[in-house]
Amino acid sequence: MADAAWLTISRLSKQFGQGEGAVSAIREISFSVPKGTFLSILGPSGCGKSTLFNLIAGLMQPTSGDVLMDGRSVINRPGQVGYMLQKDLLLPWRTIEDNITLGLTLQGISRKEARKMALPLMEKCGLDGFAHHKPQALSGGMRQRAALLRTLLTGQETLLLDEPFGALDAITRLQLQMLLTQIWQEMGKTILFVTHDVDEALLLSDEILLLSRRPGTVLRRFMVDLPRPRTPHMLAQKETAALKADMMDLLWKEVGQDGTA
Incomplete structure (x- = not known):
């Protein structure tokens, strides 16, 4: 995995509407992704994950900020990424x-x-x-x-996968997770992967980005230091369990004990 940034998100914000009825989906999001990285994005429902993907894909224009891919802005330039949704x-x-x-x-x-x-x-x-x-x-x-x-x-070198396995049963989901990681390693793509499943993020990712509730901002970025190929049994290891506990604690504090975002 290279150290130089392939994808750079710079102070990206998106607001829908104007005045009192305006809704801020994401605010001042900044992060970079080295080429060949598998980065998962986690956050509460409605935190702007899909909006972020649509901006990276060039499908909508940000209120402010920029998205650079290999040093070039993708704003108003759709077709620079592969994009997969939960529905096939x-x-x-x-x-x-x-x-x-x-x-x-x-x-x-x-x-x-x-x-x-x-x-x-x-x-x-x-x-x-x-x-x-x-x-x-x-x-x-x-x-x-x-x-x-x-x-x-x-x-395309960059793939955006928006909860692609969310509607599948556990066995099929695991099969596709293993298949995806195998093909990703062979092809060397840069993958951004949205999920609500902390275990899925830990199993697949090099790094995990945790977003706040709306308007979405970056809470914290986690490194997943697990050898590959990975198996579900690795999730029970002491270090991995501690990492999961840290993420769950942050998410729990973010959504509130009543479960509202």
Whole structure:
């Protein structure tokens, strides 16, 4: 993992509306991410995590601040990142193979070459036998695998994953977590990963960014010093349990004992 910042968020703020009805979603957020890092973002519901992602993706304009990727601003420049949501958003009229290779074909890569590029990943994910099926024929977990591969094959160095496994059962979620980390290490992408699950963040991440309640600001940044490959058993280690306790304590204080943000 390189030391130089690949992604730099500088005093980023976003306010919706004006006057008394204005809502401040995030305020003065600053952090940097070295290339190849897996950074998870945790925070209370409504703290502006999705707003932050939309700003990084260039899908909306900040009220103030800037987002730099490899030294260049991405403001008003959408298409610089791969973006995956909790809902798979596969196109129902396209086959699984055609959904996965969509980003490649939109870049002008031939269907034959796109299939050649996608096949090794489809085999790794167990999707090669479903290449010509439509999304509705697959389970939720299999559709999320396809959506993940589509995101990985956008050709972008930076991937934004917004709670991609949140709706899955525990076993399927763990399978996809392990699959994601394996492919991430092979491809060397820079990943920002939103989750509400502290264990998931610890299992996947190099670093974890904790946001405050709305308007979201950076509370603290944690380093996850666990060797890879990782297993769920590592979460029971003394040092990891202490790190989790620190994060849970901060989150508990942030939302309040009544659970309100």
